[in-house]
Amino acid sequence: MQALYAQLLVGLINGSFYALLSLGLAVIFGMLNIINFAHGAVYMMGAFCAYFLLSLGGIGYWWALIIAPIAVGIFGMILERTMLQWLAGLDHLYGLLLTFGIALIVQGIFQNYFGSSGLPYAIPDYPQIGDWRGLQGGINLGFMFLPIYRGWVVIFSLVVCVATWYLIERTQLGAYLRAATENPALVRAFGINVPRMITLTYGLGVGLAALAGVLAAPINQVRPLMGADLIIVVFAVVVIGGMGSIMGSIVTGFALGVIEGMTKYFYPEASNTVVFVLMVLVLLVKPTGLTGKAT
Amino acid sequence: MKQFSAFFLSAALSVAAATGAFAEDKTIKIGVLTDNSGLYSDLGGAGSTVAAQMAIEDSAMAAKGWKIDLISADHQNKPDIATSIARQWIDVEKVDILMDVLNSAVGLAVNNVVKQKNSIMINTGAGTSDLTNAQCTPNTIHWVYDTYMLANNTGQAMVKAGGDTWFFLTADYNFGAALERDTTAVVLANGGKVVGGVKPPLNTPDFSSFLLQAQASKAKVIGLANAGGDTTNSIKQAAEFGIVAGGQKLAGLLLFITDVHSLGLKVAQGLNLTETFYWDLNDGTRAFSKRFSERMKTKAMPSMAQAGVYSGLIHYFKALEAMGDNPHDGAKVVAKMKELPTDDALFGKGSIRADGRKLHTAYLFEVKKPEESKGPWDYYKLIATTPGDQAFRPLSESTCPLVKK
Numbered sequence: 001m002q003a004l005y006a007q008l009l010v011g012l013i014n015g016s017f018y019a020l021l022s023l024g025l026a027v028i029f030g031m032l033n034i035i036n037f038a039h040g041a042v043y044m045m046g047a048f049c050a051y052f053l054l055s056l057g058g059i060g061y062w063w064a065l066i067i068a069p070i071a072v073g074i075f076g077m078i079l080e081r082t083m084l085q086w087l088a089g090l091d092h093l094y095g096l097l098l099t100f101g102i103a104l105i106v107q108g109i110f111q112n113y114f115g116s117s118g119l120p121y122a123i124p125d126y127p128q129i130g131d132w133r134g135l136q137g138g139i140n141l142g143f144m145f146l147p148i149y150r151g152w153v154v155i156f157s158l159v160v161c162v163a164t165w166y167l168i169e170r171t172q173l174g175a176y177l178r179a180a181t182e183n184p185a186l187v188r189a190f191g192i193n194v195p196r197m198i199t200l201t202y203g204l205g206v207g208l209a210a211l212a213g214v215l216a217a218p219i220n221q222v223r224p225l226m227g228a229d230l231i232i233v234v235f236a237v238v239v240i241g242g243m244g245s246i247m248g249s250i251v252t253g254f255a256l257g258v259i260e261g262m263t264k265y266f267y268p269e270a271s272n273t274v275v276f277v278l279m280v281l282v283l284l285v286k287p288t289g290l291t292g293k294a295t
Numbered sequence: 296m297k298q299f300s301a302f303f304l305s306a307a308l309s310v311a312a313a314t315g316a317f318a319e320d321k322t323i324k325i326g327v328l329t330d331n332s333g334l335y336s337d338l339g340g341a342g343s344t345v346a347a348q349m350a351i352e353d354s355a356m357a358a359k360g361w362k363i364d365l366i367s368a369d370h371q372n373k374p375d376i377a378t379s380i381a382r383q384w385i386d387v388e389k390v391d392i393l394m395d396v397l398n399s400a401v402g403l404a405v406n407n408v409v410k411q412k413n414s415i416m417i418n419t420g421a422g423t424s425d426l427t428n429a430q431c432t433p434n435t436i437h438w439v440y441d442t443y444m445l446a447n448n449t450g451q452a453m454v455k456a457g458g459d460t461w462f463f464l465t466a467d468y469n470f471g472a473a474l475e476r477d478t479t480a481v482v483l484a485n486g487g488k489v490v491g492g493v494k495p496p497l498n499t500p501d502f503s504s505f506l507l508q509a510q511a512s513k514a515k516v517i518g519l520a521n522a523g524g525d526t527t528n529s530i531k532q533a534a535e536f537g538i539v540a541g542g543q544k545l546a547g548l549l550l551f552i553t554d555v556h557s558l559g560l561k562v563a564q565g566l567n568l569t570e571t572f573y574w575d576l577n578d579g580t581r582a583f584s585k586r587f588s589e590r591m592k593t594k595a596m597p598s599m600a601q602a603g604v605y606s607g608l609i610h611y612f613k614a615l616e617a618m619g620d621n622p623h624d625g626a627k628v629v630a631k632m633k634e635l636p637t638d639d640a641l642f643g644k645g646s647i648r649a650d651g652r653k654l655h656t657a658y659l660f661e662v663k664k665p666e667e668s669k670g671p672w673d674y675y676k677l678i679a680t681t682p683g684d685q686a687f688r689p690l691s692e693s694t695c696p697l698v699k700k
Contacts, residue, residue, distance in 0.1 A: 003508065003511050007504055007507065010503045010504045010507065011504075013503070111332065111336070112592060113592065113593070115336065115337040115557075115593045116334060116335070116337050116340070117334070117337040117338075117523065117524055117527060117553050117554060118527065118557045119557065120557065120558055120559030120561070120562065122561065123535065137537075138535075138536070138537055145537050147537070149535065150503075150535075219501070219532065220500055220501070221524065221531065221557055221558075223524065226500065229500050230500065264495070264504035265508070268467075268493050268495055268496070268505065271495070271499075271504075272496040272499070
């Protein structure tokens, strides 16, 4: 039973990565109608950005949490301005193909220069207050040894997810954004700069992925293919949750993390496929996903 | 007139036949079949092609009248892709010898193709000891290491140091299974016990769930029967969950220097591992590795798999030179290679056994502490040396059909 609690918690931790990544995807799909296959690549860029900040500039983890998402977000906005904006109004397929191509190019460049096995990035050991050495070490919960860093990842991701949901669903800015996707011409008539809003939204979605990348850097190796390995699962999460549904992707992200964790305990061989089996089942019963609306 | 032309024709034919008999075929085509883009691309990949190129240059075969072509391809760690490339290479491109072929599933699949088509494979990257055991062929040489040797060296050292209960984290494909099987045999033979195991799928980014199961098993040693990115991720996450700090030991059964580089000494320090090549062993290895590293985009030092590509090709060239020309007959060339003793700057003196097993010294290393390392890639301390004839599976235990009993 104790082992089961531990697996639940570990599942929740993985779920927080899924949630953060699928949230960005949902925002981009909901607002721009683009299936952003470059999401894995920007997640990887976030991790690399943290690595560069540390190794080249001596800038540590806490600053990286702020700087990396902004830097990668700007990269995303440049992408949107120079390429993606021309696809507005076209079929989803064009966006998917373009972003997939971008992802392959970005991953290829990183792999060419940094190899495939990755670079080390340590868990931050500051601020040091009393016995606490930053996020290193762990707490014995009785049923498991919980690394402090993992606990931090869950809490931090939850806060970011809820804040993003609030921004889009409950604020004036979010209301404009949702209106702009429904009827851009009308919103423009009110004097709102719709293209700029779209660019900023793409930047936000990409920034969220980069943030997840920084969070992942101390857990996994900083590897060029870290995003490629994860992106398919994250897409499954978005599809199960309902394309474009913000809350759906957050909840599904955490839930699937837990289900995957359970599978790793009871039948490890299936842990890579359980998410897709679920996706098939959900799509058979409800083709729009759990919380998606038919369009 | 008719008689004259018949005479002329037969004369022409006999001249042609005579010149044909004298024209030695001195063309060679080498194919490096490896993982250029996946989780094993650092330990083989582009570096294997660089090593092959260096072997061609260093052998000076061109100056002796040989014409050598080198091609390479990415098998993407998929046996079906690998076998279709191998068939295309041998049938259409007329490739004489396949090098590297890392990943055990890929290695075993290509092994069959190479035998069917009487070509040659010098496998330097795959781990499974089945290549020279039940599935040995007259066309394959297993050059660098195998699961039996790793188990025999690292496994035995760990059990003798008091690690008598084991839990396995095993990559879920042929290599992992072979490594677990061979290590289990060594653990049991030395009075140890295996208390459990778990099989995470290949290329798993998060091992925490599996590591928790290993932790709960209370085994003294957690045997990592995986490779590449899977091993580095499991070691890193084991440190995070306080597994080593809690008193359990990690046995990285297969670790390449590229993995240690990627982990960083802070995380990797103290790990025991077995290799048959290390760049800083002697003047010969240092000279080669320096030249190799200069050619690499990542400035990496060679892994033992890449060094094996160089060493294997040097020996292949030696056999062809001894034969005088290239008969394009795989089994015949391999037989010649087995006949000749091996000797090169990287692996030293050795031999190739009847079952296709290349024998050379194996080294047990310990990864240095960060303060002990003098610079980049200075990672290993030598703990023990095992001569080639003791490091690998004895011929008497082999189930290879080529071995007469």
